[in-house]
Amino acid sequence: MATVGVATANFVEIDFRDQNLPTSAFPDHGGPHWVGVVDTLADTVTISFWEEIEGSTPYWTPNLQTSGPLVWQAVDLNGFRYDVPDDFGSNPHIGSNWGFISPVSVRNMVWNEGIILLPEVADFFPGWGAVRRPIPGQNPPELFYDTADNQQTMPLLPYSSVGTRPALQATVSVKAITIVGVPEPSAAACGLVVAGMCAGGVVLKRWRKK
DSSP states (O other), X not given: OOEEEEEEEEEEEEEEEEEOOTTSSOTTOEEEEEEEEEETTTTEEEEEEEEEOSSSSOOOOBOHHHHOSEEEEEEETTSOBOXXXXXXXXXXXXXXXXXXXXXXXXXXXXXXXXXXXXXXXXXXXXXXXXXXXXXXTOSSOOEEEEOOOOTTOEEEEESSSSOEEEEOOOEEXXXXXXXXXXXXXXXXXXXXXXXXXXXXOEEEEEEEOO
């Protein structure tokens, strides 16, 4: 099959741990701790593990056994897809103009602790570094993309059936980076007839933190 080049996809394994500072009164307490993989070609983060660090007021946790991994798209402040930098693994920074946001709202997500009872006017779409939420006082609700936060923050998460708050002080660690070369098919090869064949990749490099 003719190709015009090879695109590079970086798969960056992220560990997000919202734990109190070592100097705090309760250093072992904390909030959400999840592990996911950022795909710099698809511009997504896929979260496959999520737990709550004990202590303090606990956040609710998604039931990944029922829903499967969470796949959140990177979007900008206008809601358009954002191109995650290829060097995200060496610089895992989320700027104030973008973030990863769930395509499913909290009322429609499956939670281990119960059912979200927020009214429709308060429903929101959680995210990492950003959130899609209603403009206060608007009824019917009008949603906007709040991208004001960074990689240490999940701007809005449930801690009860009707209570929400942010997770603000996470430590974000890169656990591994896998670099994959994905063939870019030529225009002729990417016709509708052979569209299903225009996929595949080869691992070029792996790196894992000791």
